[in-house]
Amino acid sequence: MAKRPKLTHRQKRQVSANRRKRMSQADTPVSDEHLGPLQSGLVTGRFGKHADVEASDGTVWRCHIRRTIDSVVCGDKVQFRPGQDSSDVISGVIELVEDRHSVLKRPDYYDGEKPVAANIDQIIIVSAVLPTLSTNIIDRYLVAAEDVGIPPLILLNKVELLDDAQRQAVEQQLTVYRDIGYPLLYTSCKSGEGLDTLKQTLIDKVSVFVGQSGVGKSSLVNQLLPKANEAIGALSDTSGLGQHTTTAAKLLHFPDGGDLIDSPGVREFALWHLPTERVTWGFREFRDYLGGCKFRDCKHQDDPGCLLRSAVEDGHISPERFASYHKILQTMQDQRPTRHIPL
Template identity: 35%
Template sequence: MLEGTIVKALSGFYYVKDGEKQIQCRARGVFRKRGVSPLVGDHVSYEAKKPTDGYILSIKERKNALKRPPIANIDQAILVFSVAEPAFDSHLLDRFLVQMEAYHIEPLICLTKWDLLTHEEAESFHDRLTTYAKIGYPILVTSSLKKEGIAMLKEHMENRISVITGQSGVGKSSLLNSLDQSLNIDTQAISQSLGRGKHTTRHVELLPIALNGYVADTPGFSSLELPDMTLADLERCFPEFNDYRESCRFRGCTHLAEPDCKVKEALAEGRIDQGRYKHYQLFFQEISQRKKY
């Protein structure tokens, strides 16, 4: 039985990479009956009666999978956010980080357009990044224009399958082109009237990059729905709570209204970031409202 990895999905076709060859495949109807859709990144078995066309027969067990972007078997997620044009959005970044924590995918925070900041603005921004660095999230600052941080980012991508995603217009395509100019990914300017970028990527595709690495270029978007999760799941997606939750007075403490909450004590003493905690409250309310319907 032939085996390979789906490297692109487009218009109902799945392009399976098997060694040096790539086969255009359709999925058997049995997948629709089971409510299962093949994803980019899936390891599959297939049959091909023609040299370039075939059918996917089965999907191997996934180690993880995302719905948006629709991709499976990811080693790391590169979360791309700009420091300007559009402005840095910590609320959206925290949504992405919750999603990565929920699916046990290692995140890398990658900040673009660093060249647009003055020296004073850059110093101030470094202070904002301290919050994430203390939690343990790796951070890279880059400039596609000045080629800053590009070599270090490529090192992070060697021998790994990475998904690169983030808010529209932050420079994901420019970043990929800086990593490998042969990719020649289409880029468009920021819409000044809307303050956000236009979508330049229309499908999910695994692109070869770095040393034995692949990256998934994905459609940009400006909002992200929280995954299907319980309130307890959400609480565990904030790593800065780890040192305090076991000392809370009540088991299953939500860290909102309960007395003798060690997370809230740490918050009051400045050991937990106020902005991150505010986002936790907002996400908690969002999931609570979802559960009512």
Template identity: 45%
Template sequence: MTELHQGLVISHLGKGIAVEIDGNIILCQTRRKVETVAAGDSVKITIVAKDQGRIEELLPRHSLLERPNKGSKTRPVAANIDQIFVVFATEPFCDFLLIDQYLAICENRNINALLIYNKSDLATVDNIEQELANYQNLGYPLFRVSAIENAGINNLKQALLNKISIFSGQSGVGKSSLTNALIPDKELKTNTVSAITKHGRHTTTAATLYHLPEGGDLIDSPGVAIFGLAGLSENQLAHGYREFQEFIEHCKFNNCRHVKDKGCAVRSAVGDGSISSARYQRFLKLREKMSLD
């Protein structure tokens, strides 16, 4: 009987998949019956030649991030993530709609969400501080860091310990700078994986998992918004607004859309200030976005 080895998917490389077993990288193909794997997946493989294998089985996941694919289909981006750090900054600008979108997905995907305010050495403005206070009041941890000045990085390292994490956020907010600050030999590791798997540099466009020096793993994924609202229903979007949850069950109708519905407890809570009006307006925008996608 062929021996099965359990491994960790590190990245997609060209048509192959880099799987780590006991610190060694094996370039694998996948059996057709196995569904698409992603960085962070645990798999069982057979070794077919030196540094080459075949993925025979995908082990159960406790979380999955997906992005829209062709048509109405989705494609996995990363699996078994414990926490998503939503990175934002005052420059280029603070996209709170995108932040809310990430948070709504985390609420529905069994993934903890944390906020990173990068470039915190730059001047801030009052309305941003008010929004940040709203998020913290909802229980979202906030890390103020500056990758340039190496400020707040140690606190971030502590939060990353013993977990699989991923950074998300719009382009230009400093995700790469943060990743490089946390993984000083990132390029060396990338080149090593590429060399072992006989691929040149820059062939990796998919998410890649890196082991952090202090412990824990960080999945680095290129792209602006690596995952959209794919797979979420309108009800799930409302549930994704953490402060809505206690009011939803008090709406007059079970199929309340929280827009202009009679007896909507969510809208009443917005009216009396229990729910942030700005967050509610962004919820309405995301509902529109879902119907357009």
């Protein structure tokens, strides 16, 4: 029998408050007498109103989520009570979500921001030479990673499609990221290049793969975890764009240690919810110059006394990254929802 977890005083108060609240609201998806003792668990899947929780012994329970809990996502560490009747498909109940050391969120037009994964240690930004290599999309993911404070790794997949001259050109194009401190990795699921290095990078960490459809995220997962049975989406013959293949959030364990959270919610990041200043800060090479422009409301374009523009002209900031920054701001403005603000 699993040992009952030791809760902090704050967690005990929260569990008690949740119990009182659900009794007053008649929120009891499973009768308390049909539940086992409280124990620790890890959320490994989220399906609508339910979540899969892995206990310390490896047993997985599909659980109800108390209405008193704001959100439950893959990677959450929780306190739950398993059902005593193991024949029930959904028999456990999540009572408490423990504090998260990191959380990925996506903007939502109606609810502001929604958590999609928790307790992440690194973000693997997957790009590829097919459908196309877009450094602007890489920059968007880097801003998102910087915003939440989770270290990113830039991974270029499908490098077997490049000849020597093309590879040299691509490596030169991506050198700017290594120069400002981001790690780079080149991989191929066909030739096996870079896969051993990727495996080592994933050990003892909780990671997420992000990137556009068609860059080979599911193929990489199949190489790393052949039993994961990831569906591989073929590229559209007409558009060249990939088809979305991941439909439910899940956490997968690597044999050598470490976990991968695979969720449609982290497939692509939007940035329209961020203030302009936060996006500017997300370009790490800009930070030494922020606050030093002649005008406080500097737009970092043709404004007189702009330190960022001067740094570009002096060769300290990549012109391509500077142009990408302004493209991101313009896209954010186009995507940002308009809300009626009462006078």
